[in-house]
Amino acid sequence: MTKKDVSFVRHDTIPPSPPPASETGLVKWMRQNLFAGWFNTALTVLAIYFIVKFCLFAFPWFYNGVWDAGSIKECREILKAAGKQTGACFAVLVDRWDHLLFGFKYPADQYWRPTLAFVLMLVAAAPALFYMYVPRKFLLFTALYPFIGFWLVWGGSLWVPLTILVAIIATAYVFRAVEQLQVGPRQVLAGIVGLVAGVGLAYLLYLGAKELWFISGSMGSGGVLSMLFGLLFKAASIFMFVFFIPMGIFVGYAIYSDAEDGGLVTVVTALFAIYVMLAYLLGPISGAINSVIPIELEAVPSRDMGGYMLCLILGSVCVSLSIPLGIVLALGRQSDMPLIKGVCVVFIEFVRGVPLITLLFVANVMLAYFMPPQSNFDLILRVIIMITMFSAAYIAEVIRGGLAALPKGQYEAADSLGLNYTQATRLIILPQALKISIPGIVNVAVGLFKDTTLVSVISMFDIVGMIRGPIQQSTDWISIYWEVYLFAALVFFIVCYSISQYSQWLERQLATDHG
Amino acid sequence: MKKTVILGALTVAGLAAGAAAAATLDDVKARGKLNCGVTTGVPGFAEPDANGVWQGFDVAVCRAVAAAVLGDSTAVEFVPTTGKTRFTALASGEIDMLARNTTWTFSRDVDLKFEFTGVNYYDGQGFMIPAELGVSSASELDGATVCIQTGTTTELNLADFFRSNNISYEPVPIETGAEAVQQYNAGACDVYTTDASALAAQRANFEDPSAHVIMPEIISKEPLGPLVRHGDHEWGDIVRWTLNALITAEELGVNSANLAELSGGSNNPEINRLLGTEGDLGAMLGLDAEWAKRAIGVAGNYGEVFAKNIGEDTPIGLARGLNAQWTDGGLIYSPPFR
Amino acid sequence: MTTISDPSVGTTNQSFRLAMLLNDTRYRSLTFQFIALVAIIAFMAFVGGNLVRNLAEAGLNISYKFLGEPAGYDINQRPIEYDSQSSHGRAAIVGLLNTLIVAVLACITATVIGVVAGVLRLSNNWLVSKIMSFYVEIFRNVPVLIWILIIFSIMINALPGPREFKGDTPSASMILFDTVAVTNRGVFVPSPEFSNSFASTEEVPVTSTGMDWLLILAALVLSWIVATRVSQWASKTQEETGIRPKTWHMRLAIWAVPLAGVLLFLGLTWNIPELKGFNFKGGLQIRGSLLALWFALAIYTGAFIAENVRAGIMAISKGQTEAAGALGLRPNLIMSLVVLPQALRVIIPPLISQYLNITKNSSLAIAVGYMDVTGTLGGITLLQTGRAIETILLLMLFYLTVSLLISAVMNVFNNRMKLKER
Incomplete structure (x- = not known):
């Protein structure tokens, strides 16, 4: 045997051999994610089975869809003529597109207005939603948007929203002016304002007392309960009668004695100013300007709003109104004054304890009885009031969570800086608490927006109301369900999904403390 | 003062609707619009068409009343109501009249304090x-x-x-x-x-x-008819006699084709009284002399309204049956205009 | 008035004693509350005065006498005896029970669906987790009313009507050995009947089968007590000897024997639904409206619960899972023994509000014609009597009571769960 030199020294490393086919690419991914273990495999097979089955069912229906027909009969004939087994009648969407989006009474040549208002709403919302990217000065447009949106949707004279805006700005100036007044003149002003407010309040209380007496008088005498309530009302009435003059004097005096510091007198003066401007000056001024320079859009009464637009209006208006109300309720619930806390707790728990639908019934059939006989609220306004109350209670709970989550040190620090309650709340507490609460508020907003469909139950023609009312009951489209309901589901999904995605994104943005 | 606060707030919102008080006629005239409660949609009786204009047999009653009172058959605000909301809408003054297939029953008339002003369709x-x-x-x-x-x-x-x-x-x-x-x-x-x-x-x-x-x-038995609030008899009379005018017009052969001709005066004194060329029935109602002429002018007499909305030539295809004139063996019967 | 109760008061004028009411923190809150009280009374006076005046003008009055008058309408699902001659009050109670039935069923189902979907959404299986997130997103972002209407439409149109079971070559047939009929009027299942029922003996004048069920319940409770004892004994033995004795056959016997005995004693027979005349007769009918509402609420709320469950599981630190894995537990055991019990504490508070939501959303029964309390008291009774204020107040009172009860019970449960925390 010859000895051969077999020694071998490699000068370079062997290139790594490719991993086995089962450990790469798609196969590995499938092994790991779809077929890991018999249980997973079973789940996957089951899932694929259902997906395929669903697609086989839904796809022909969707694909054969008829987009051009005048009525459901016509649509069925087209399908029959083409020899199709199943098929959707999307023609209803084409035929009733405007109705689904705007309701059947909004003037057709004005559809650009709500559309524009919607687009502008997105623009106006951007600075608030993406405050970290958009310069702060764009918030000015957000502040102006309610007036623009109102004018675009409801129409009428441009001068009405414009005068309201001017009145609000003027009020701010009144506030500023009173605040900067010398002590001497301010005392004079405080005397006048205090006198007016005191007398006004005393008069209101006097009316209230009389009202109570009137109620107790009309309480039937039959039954223990009504007698008890009658007595209760009588007692309340006597209480009011005793206190209406002292209360007026006290409040008037409080305003007067506050002149030096100025907190109360400025607020009351500003409120007086805005009340006078809105109640007495608004109509004549805007009317006068409008007769000189008429800038008008066709006025659309709120009863004519409908379709998906109504859901959007109700959702956005009620959410924006309910945030301030929710803040007040949350602060009230945190208050250490038992009465105020009690009122807030009762309100919140009551509203959260009943379904929205019963509140809408209240709006529809009961609220009219609680209003002065001469006044008559529009149904949409009553619904806005009730939905706002409803969402305010939920938002209050979210904000209360935010307030509770704030470290106690923040409150103590504010106190130690010598800030009073208003200052501490406005400058220290609320900004932080609201920031924590934003995701929760967005959730409530999404839920509320979805709940706006319930107005269809009280004969309002939102998108669901349009479908269940005029569309399904019309001679042309009498038994159409899937196409319209799926369309409604789709439009809601688009909006709600975007909002919830935004909320999740925001949560990630805010969660800076976890790194 | 409180009322001014609320009214002020309402003007601000620009959403104020009309007021409701005992004198409905004055309110309707002041408002320039008739608020009429209808269903949310029953084919033939009340449904908005593809252009959003309300059409139907009940709707025609509203339009006739609006024409009689305001002289304009389009001056009607149609308020859709459900079965649940219709009575409170009427009681609270949100609507001036209800023309929504509502059965005239004892308890509705007496207990709920409404006034049925006649029957425009006998159903069952x-x-x-x-x-x-x-x-x-x-x-x-x-x-x-x-x-x-x-x-x-x-x-x-x-x-x-x-x-x-x-x-x-x-x-x-x-x-x-x-x-x-x-x-x-x-x-x-x-x-x-x-x-x-x-x-x-x-x-x-x-x-x-x-x-x-x-x-x-x-x-x-389902006698369906328009109804108004109890207590305002002047307004109730207007609605009642507008409906009766449509019915009488059919009985007397007044229709949309010969209305203009007959309103110049005719040999039949009742037609003359109906159309206001004789007597002052309109003034008794607090309206002008031509109120009934306008009401009939909207869509013709009762028979024409019936034929156009729910008659045998429409998709609904209802025969007159009980709703034929009493002279044809039906129950439709109006007290005389005299 | 609201101006006055504005808490932004602060004065510095110390010379007057009256000013103390505003400045001194000892009195200030009292002053504010007094003003608030007066304001509230004034507001109530305003509202109440309007109410009285409006009612007087319309010639109406507030009266609950209608509750004692005959209702005059029929209700299809009657948990208690009711016919058209019963009173409106009784109709309201029937509706109330129907609300509770659908709420309880939907709560249970939604919890099951929610937990399964929440766990599966975190599954390693890509397809399954994607399907689950699709389910969650699609149901969370579309109004529940639309879902109720869609699911009701599916039920009505996809399931066969009883007519299709008829004829020589029926296009539909009963399932499970011809005992269960699934139709678009609902599901008909066999119902138990007792031939030796207490109800049929003369000594006990009970007209319903209540006593029978009580007996069965007693047997089950007995079994449960004994079974608990047995498993305690097994645990004790395990601690002493290290070997857990096999008890499954004992427990099976403990559960099965008394129950079987009682049922035998009562003479259990099954009443199997049969197609007779227009419809299936016999057995128990779970009506289509109940099914649709039940499933719509369960699936809709299930999506929310799934999110809560997922958040709860994610809140458990990964170390727990890893530690359990290090102990050699299998993934399903890790989930059921380690993760879920801890996650439960995070899950329960939002779960309470989901249960409340189900109860409140059940008022949408109105859309599918399920006769819940909104359908009877707030529906036909309101319609027939025209007593809007009274019925709606009663309706709100009922929902408020149920909501407060649910949150009270669940809060007690929540506190008991919390106590175990160390």
Whole structure:
């Protein structure tokens, strides 16, 4: 045997051999994610089975869809003529597109207005939603948007929203002016304002007392309960009668004695100013300007709003109104004054304890009885009031969570800086608490927006109301369900999904403390 | 002061609707619009068409009243109401009159404090059943599942009928006519019951109307008519006599074709009184002399309104039947204009 | 008035004693509350005065007498005896029970669906987790009313009507050995009947089968007590000897024997639904409206619960899972023994509000014709009597009571769960 030199020294490393086919690419991914273990495999097979089955069912229906027909009969004939087994009648969407989006009474040549208002709403919302990217000065447009949106949707004279805006700005100036007044003149002003407010309040209380007496008088005498309530009302009435003059004097005096510091007198003066401007000056001024320079859009009464637009209006208006109300309720619930806390707790728990639908019934059939006989609220306004109350209670709970989550040190620090309650709340507490609460508020907003469909139950023609009312009951489209309901589901999904995605994104943005 | 606060706030919102007080006529005139409660949609009786304009038999009554009072048949604000909300809408003054297939019953008239101003359609509750079931009489319906469109007196009539015939049934209450039809067509109920007029209207839209029969039994009396609030008799009179004017016009042969000619004066004194060329009936109502002429001018007399909206030539295809003039053996009968 | 109760008061004028009411923190809150009280009374006076005046003008009055008058309408699903001659009050109670039935069923189902979907959403299986997130997103972002209407439409149109079971070549047939019929009027299942029922003996004048069920319940409770004892004994033995004795056959016997005995004694027979005349007769009918509402609420709320469950599981630190894995537990055991019990504490508070939502959303029964309390009291009764204020107040009172009860019960449960925390 010859000895051969077999020694071998490699000068370079062997290139790594490719991993086995089962450990790469798609196969590995499938092994790991779809077929890991018999249980997973079973789940996957089951899932694929259902997906395929669903697609086989839904796809022909969707694909054969008829987009051009005048009525459901016509649509069925087209399908029959083409020899199709199943098929959707999307023609209803084409035929009733405007109705689904705007309701059947909004003037057709004005559809650009709500559309524009919607687009502008997105623009106006951007600075608030993406405050970290958009310069702060764009918030000015957000502040102006309610007036623009109102004018675009409801129409009428441009001068009405414009005068309201001017009145609000003027009020701010009144506030500023009173605040900067010398002590001497301010005392004079405080005397006048205090006198007016005191007398006004005393008069209101006097009316209230009389009202109570009137109620107790009309309480039937039959039954223990009504007698008890009658007595209760009588007692309340006597209480009011005793206190209406002292209360007026006290409040008037409080305003007067506050002149030096100025907190109360400025607020009351500003409120007086805005009340006078809105109640007495608004109509004549805007009317006068409008007769000189008429800038008008066709006025659309709120009863004519409908379709998906109504859901959007109700959702956005009620959410924006309910945030301030929710803040007040949350602060009230945190208050250490038992009465105020009690009122807030009762309100919140009551509203959260009943379904929205019963509140809408209240709006529809009961609220009219609680209003002065001469006044008559529009149904949409009553619904806005009730939905706002409803969402305010939920938002209050979210904000209360935010307030509770704030470290106690923040409150103590504010106190130690010598800030009073208003200052501490406005400058220290609320900004932080609201920031924590934003995701929760967005959730409530999404839920509320979805709940706006319930107005269809009280004969309002939102998108669901349009479908269940005029569309399904019309001679042309009498038994159409899937196409319209799926369309409604789709439009809601688009909006709600975007909002919830935004909320999740925001949560990630805010969660800076976890790194 | 409080009222001014609220009214002030309302003007601000720009959403103030009209006021409701005892003198409805003055309110309507001041507002320039008639608020009329209708259904949310019953084919032929009240439904918005593709352009959003309300059409139908009940709607025609509203338009006639608006024409009589305001001189403009389009000055009507149609307020859709559900069965649940219609009475409070009327009681609270949100609407001036209700022209929504509402049955005139004792308790509604007396207990709920409304005033029915006449009958514009005599209806009755009927049953519809698929022909293939081979049922010929409602008394053979023992054990049937019955779809009921809720909102009128339907549930009560049905309960009474089955109770008095001592047979059992399964009620399925449904809110809207469209959903009732959906259930009925899918076989989720054997029988569909509601007013016979609505049955006919909905059957007309079925894929195969002949596969369904409407049974001969009419189990209830349903006099449907417009109603107003109790207590405002002047307003009630206007609505009542506007309806009567339409009916009398048909009886006297006044129609939209010869209206202009007849209003120049005719040999028949009652036509003259009706159209305001003789006497001052209008002034007695607090309206002008031509009120009835305008009301008839909107869509013609009762017969024309019937034929146009629900008559035999329409998809609804209702025969006059009980709703023929009394001279033709029906029940439609107006007190004389005198 | 609201101006006055504005808490932004602060004065510095110390010379007057009256000013103390505003400045001194000891009195200030009292002053504010007094003003608030007066304001509230004034507001109530305003509202109440309007109410009285409006009612007087319409010639109406507030009266609950209608509750005692005959209702005159029939209700299809009657948990208690009711016919058209019963009173409106009784109709309201029937509706109330129907609300509770659908709420309880939907709560249970939604919890099951929610937990399964929440766990599966975190599954390693890509397809399954994607399907679950699709389910969650699609149901969370579309109004529940639309879902109720869609699911009701599916039920009505996809399931066969009883007519299709008829004829020589029926297009549909009963399932499970011809005992269960699935139709678009509902599902008909066999119902138990007792031939030796207490109800049929003369000594006990009970007209319903209540006593029978009580007996069965007693047997089950007895079994449960004994079974608990047995498993305690097994645990004790395990601690002493290290070997857990096999007890499954004992427990099976403990559960099965008394129950079987009682049922035998009562003479259990099954009432199997049969197609007779227009419809299936006999057995128990779970009506289509109940099914649709039940499933719509369960699936809709299930999506929310799934999110809560997922958040709860994610809140458990990964170390727990890893530690359990290090102990050699299998993934399903890790989930059921380690993760879920801890996650439960995070899950329960939002779960309470989901249960409340189900109860409140059940008022949408109105859309599918399920006769819940909104359908009877707030529906036909309101319609027939025209007593809007009274019925709606009663309706709100009922929902408020149920909501407060649910949150009270669940809060007690929540506190008991919390106590175990160390």
